[in-house]
Amino acid sequence: xxxxxxxxxxxxxxxxxxxxxEKCVTAAGAEVVFAATECFV
Amino acid sequence: xxxxxxKTCSYILAHAPNFVRYGSKPMREIADDPDxxxxxxxxHLRTFQEAVAYAPNQVYIxxxxxxRLNDMEQPWYGHPLEGASRCGPYGESMPxxxxxxLMKLADDFDLVWLxxxxxxxxxxxxxxxxxxxDSDLKKVDAGMERGRIDERIQxxxxxxxxxxxxxxxxxxxxxxxxxxxxAHVLMENLLAKTSGALALTHLLNNxxxxxxxxxxxxxxxxxxxxxxxxxxxxxxxxxxxxxCGCAHATGCDIKAFCVGPLYAIxxxxxxxxxxxxxxxAVVGGGSMAKLGMxxxxxxxxxxxxxxxxxxxxxxxxxxxxxxxxxxxxxxxxRHDIGSGSSQQSIMESLVLKxxxxxxxxxxxxDKYATELQNPEVTVPAGSGNVPLTNYRMIGALGVxxxxxxxxxxxxxxxxxxxxxxxxxxxxxxxxxxxxxxxIDAIRKGExxxxxxxxxxxxxxxxxxxxxDGLSFLLEKNPGKA
Numbered sequence: 204x205x206x207x208x209x210x211x212x213x214x215x216x217x218x219x220x221x222x223x224x225e226k227c228v229t230a231a232g233a234e235v236v237f238a239a240t241e242c243f244v
Numbered sequence: 245x246x247x248x249x250x251k252t253c254s255y256i257l258a259h260a261p262n263f264v265r266y267g268s269k270p271m272r273e274i275a276d277d278p279d280x281x282x283x284x285x286x287x288h289l290r291t292f293q294e295a296v297a298y299a300p301n302q303v304y305i306x307x308x309x310x311x312r313l314n315d316m317e318q319p320w321y322g323h324p325l326e327g328a329s330r331c332g333p334y335g336e337s338m339p340x341x342x343x344x345x346l347m348k349l350a351d352d353f354d355l356v357w358l359x360x361x362x363x364x365x366x367x368x369x370x371x372x373x374x375x376x377x378d379s380d381l382k383k384v385d386a387g388m389e390r391g392r393i394d395e396r397i398q399x400x401x402x403x404x405x406x407x408x409x410x411x412x413x414x415x416x417x418x419x420x421x422x423x424x425x426x427a428h429v430l431m432e433n434l435l436a437k438t439s440g441a442l443a444l445t446h447l448l449n450n451x452x453x454x455x456x457x458x459x460x461x462x463x464x465x466x467x468x469x470x471x472x473x474x475x476x477x478x479x480x481x482x483x484x485x486x487x488c489g490c491a492h493a494t495g496c497d498i499k500a501f502c503v504g505p506l507y508a509i510x511x512x513x514x515x516x517x518x519x520x521x522x523x524x525a526v527v528g529g530g531s532m533a534k535l536g537m538x539x540x541x542x543x544x545x546x547x548x549x550x551x552x553x554x555x556x557x558x559x560x561x562x563x564x565x566x567x568x569x570x571x572x573x574x575x576x577x578r579h580d581i582g583s584g585s586s587q588q589s590i591m592e593s594l595v596l597k598x599x600x601x602x603x604x605x606x607x608x609x610d611k612y613a614t615e616l617q618n619p620e621v622t623v624p625a626g627s628g629n630v631p632l633t634n635y636r637m638i639g640a641l642g643v644x645x646x647x648x649x650x651x652x653x654x655x656x657x658x659x660x661x662x663x664x665x666x667x668x669x670x671x672x673x674x675x676x677x678x679x680x681x682x683i684d685a686i687r688k689g690e691x692x693x694x695x696x697x698x699x700x701x702x703x704x705x706x707x708x709x710x711x712d713g714l715s716f717l718l719e720k721n722p723g724k725a
Contacts, residue, residue: 216701217630222585222709240585240709242502242701243627244617244668 206232214240248516248561249568249721250509253680254446255304256335256556257667258343258439259296260535261289262406264552266431267535285539286409290321290548292339297324300618300665301553305332306680310616310662320620321548334680335446337553338373343438344405344413345370348384350438350487355430357396358405358413363387375445388413403427422472432532435554436467437480440529441487443556447525448488451560460521461485461495462512464504465529466670469497484527493525501700502615504528504671505557506714512561513571524561530554531669538668541625550621555672559679569686569693569718575602577697577715585711591637594697594715596645602717606642609660609717610691613678614638615698616666634697635661674698679718686720693719 210233214221221238229235264270264285274281295301299320302308307329317323330337338346345366348356358366367384370376393414396402401420405413415434419425440463448455463481470477481495498508505528512524532554539549564570577594584590599606614634623629638660639653648656666673675696682694700712 216699216703216711217587217628217633219587220585220711221703238709240701240703240711242704243625244615244622244630244673 204231208233209236210234211236212238214238216240216242217244245517245519246564247570247573248513249564249570250679250683250718251560251562251565251568252447252451253560253683254335254443254450254558255306255677255680256439256442256446257295257301257304257337258442258530258554258556259292259337259340259552260343260435260532260554261552262340263435263532264289264536264539264549266403266428266532267537267551268533270536270539273540284543285536285549288539288543288547288549290552292337294321294324294548295553296330296337297326297328298550299323299325300620301337302328302332303665304555304667304677305337306334307332309681310665310678313663313665314658318620319547321550334450335443338442339369340407341366341369342373344407345381345384346376346442347434347438349379349381350434350441351383353418355416355418355434356405356413357388357393357416358384359390359393360387361390362407362412375449401427403431419471424468424471424475433467433469433480435532436465436529437483437487438529439554439556440465440480440484440527443529443558444484444488444525444527447527447558447560453523453560455489456492458485458490458493458523458525460512460515460524461490461493462508462524462526463495463497463528464508464526464671465497466501466504466531467529480529481527484529490525500712501702501704502671502674503698503700503712503714505674505676506696506698506716509559509561509571509676510576510714510716512559513573516561516563517573522563525558526561527558528671529556530672534669538621538625538627545624547624550618551668553667555667555669557672557676559676564721566723567687567721569683570721572602572717572719575717577713579699579711579713581710585709587637588641590699590711590713591634591641594713595638595695596641598695598715598717605647606638606645607647607656607660609693609695611662611678611682611694612638612660613662613675613682613694613696615673615675616662616664616677617668617673618664618666621668629664631661631664632657682718686718693717
């Protein structure tokens with residue numbers, strides 16, 4: 204589903220942070236064009 | 245040498261409804277649409293008495309144990325505590341009149357002007373506070389002509405101070421082109437100094453120490469005090485110490501986002517353990533930037549704006565007295581640079597690795613203090629219940645280690661966790677609001693130990709994608725060493 208797609212990632216410090224999502228989508232063949240984690244508290 | 249102890253602590257709240265407009269989020273929203281946003285904020289502010297009677301605030305200053313919140317009907321703001329006191333065993337809730345006077349007392353550069361009519365009212369309020377009644381308040385009493393205040397606001401970048409819906413003073417900038425010395429930044433820094441000094445004063449009072457008996461101060465406030473060449477240069481530890489009369493102390497600032505207080509306590513413990521200093525005070529002042537951070541969520545749900553208080557805290561770390569709980573220095577949990585960033589790997593580093601070192605099970609820690617943000621502040625704004633999420637994660641790790649059963653997680657959370665009760669002031673909720681309650685319970689024999697766990701969002705500064713974290717175990721003192 205993600206193979207060859209460009210992905211923008213917003214992670215949540217108290218949920219799933221960006222580097223963890225990045226590993227998953229990269230493994231699924233996507234290209235990460237932006238990744239950042241945010242803190243919502 | 246035995247491990248150091250945390251002898252006592254203090255917690256203060258400063259009610260600051262008229263500074264909510266200067267919080268980062270409200271200020272940006274007001275700039276976008278002043279006619280709609282400002283009246284909406286003003287109509288959702290609480291009175292001082294409402295802030296005092298708010299159960300989580302009573303827990304913070306020590307009048308209630310955190311577990312009592314489990315039995316209280318929510319919303320807590322809808323069920324004010326009758327007869328609630330502004331004073332508690334750990335500190336106090338300070339009304340805004342006293343805060344304004346104390347802010348002027350903290351001002352060494354004539355940055356704050358109070359109008360002649362209001363200044364005596366504010367200094368009179370501060371004189372009624374037992375901890376400040378003997379202070380020299382001439383600086384507060386003086387006051388300034390109203391015309392000069394208006395002129396500074398209109399033409400020189402000064403920011404107005406409000407009381408009862410009218411301008412009663414202003415804060416000046418100290419350089420025309422330096423963004424780090426503009427009025428808004430100086431206001432933020434002055435409030436951190438003021439609330440930090442209030443916390444340190446209560447710490448000295450609680451510990452029955454003279455100010456000159458402190459020999460080192462570590463400030464863990466989040467504000468970036470400095471100038472254009474030294475943004476975030478520091479110096480708040482000594483500024484706070486000077487204001488409190490700690491003439492024989494030196495010190496410095498510790499920066500680590502929200503985990504700063506734990507790093508500061510760790511440094512304090514190391515300095516004491518090494519024998520370099522005997523009485524180290526860790527102090528953190530409040531963060532104006534976070535006032536009203538979730539106001540949009542609160543206003544949209546018809547709630548009062550709950551982020552209307554500055555938090556402050558202070559801890560006294562000393563050598564072993566044979567009574568107070570010890571900081572187990574062999575229990576320090578670290579989030580190393582090479583550790584993963586997932587919630588699971590962070591909690592493994594901060595909770596499981598230290599437990600393994602100590603030979604303890606997850607269930608052998610009586611209470612875990614994680615970040616203790618008040619969920620009533622965060623949930624309505626869509627930010628979730630942070631402490632609950634963390635407790636469930638710790639419980640789940642216990643299940644993976646076969647130290648408890650899956651169906652026992654809810655009971656684990658109830659017994660070993662607690663509801664969040666801290667104002668969402670960045671570094672303030674970082675586990676340490678429970679230290680006072682833990683010290684008391686361990687001294688009384690109601691608990692053996694407690695683990696303190698906090699995390700920092702290093703990625704917010706855009707220098708790294710890393711998170712951070714630190715933990716330590718506080719444990720019953722084994723007795724005279």
